[in-house]
Amino acid sequence: MPCPKGGYCELGDNAVVACPAGTFNDQLYARSLADCKTCPIGHQCGEESQDKGTVCAEGYYCPRGSGDGSFPCPAGTHGNSQTGKKDVNECIPCPPGHYCVEGSGSPEPSPAGYYTPLSGMPSLDSLYKCPPKHYCPNTKMTTYKGYFCEAGYVCPAASTSAT
Numbered sequence: 001m002p003c004p005k006g007g008y009c010e011l012g013d014n015a016v017v018a019c020p021a022g023t024f025n026d027q028l029y030a031r032s033l034a035d036c037k038t039c040p041i042g043h044q045c046g047e048e049s050q051d052k053g054t055v056c057a058e059g060y061y062c063p064r065g066s067g068d069g070s071f072p073c074p075a076g077t078h079g080n081s082q083t084g085k086k087d088v089n090e091c092i093p094c095p096p097g098h099y100c101v102e103g104s105g106s107p108e109p110s111p112a113g114y115y116t117p118l119s120g121m122p123s124l125d126s127l128y129k130c131p132p133k134h135y136c137p138n139t140k141m142t143t144y145k146g147y148f149c150e151a152g153y154v155c156p157a158a159s160t161s162a163t
Contacts, residue, residue: 074102134159
């Protein structure tokens with residue numbers, strides 16, 4: 001019987017040894033680890049892959065030899081909703097009014113009550129709360145200016161409306 005794809009069978013042994021993550025084997029009759037090929041750039045190959053793996057996911061980049069989910073875009077960057085990225089430089093900075101946790105495929109809008117004029121924010125906790133005497137009614141806000149709490153209204157920090 002031929003040794004199946006995704007692994008190799010050492011001489012004199014009937015047990016199939018799986019190709020490790022980051023490699024693949026698309027041929028029958030493999031006899032050693034040397035028959036496992038390196039996963040191509042822009043793809044990720046899990047253990048025992050039988051083909052060139054899957055295209056790298058949106059929030060990840062995959063240099064040659066990547067296993068499953070090995071290289072997430074760093075916090076403060078995102079994958080621009082594109083798959084098949086090859087290098088960390090293809091992860092782009094998170095825009096103002098948004099935040100991007102590690103492995104983000106696209107930016108997350110700042111919620112009402114928060115704002116940020118800065119790019120590259122890595123988490124919700126890194127955003128600014130709308131200051132007292134102001135309110136931030138919208139998502140994706142880059143400034144609180146123009147939303148002043150008028151006389152007779154109360155606006156504590158992180159207000160989404162004048163109360």
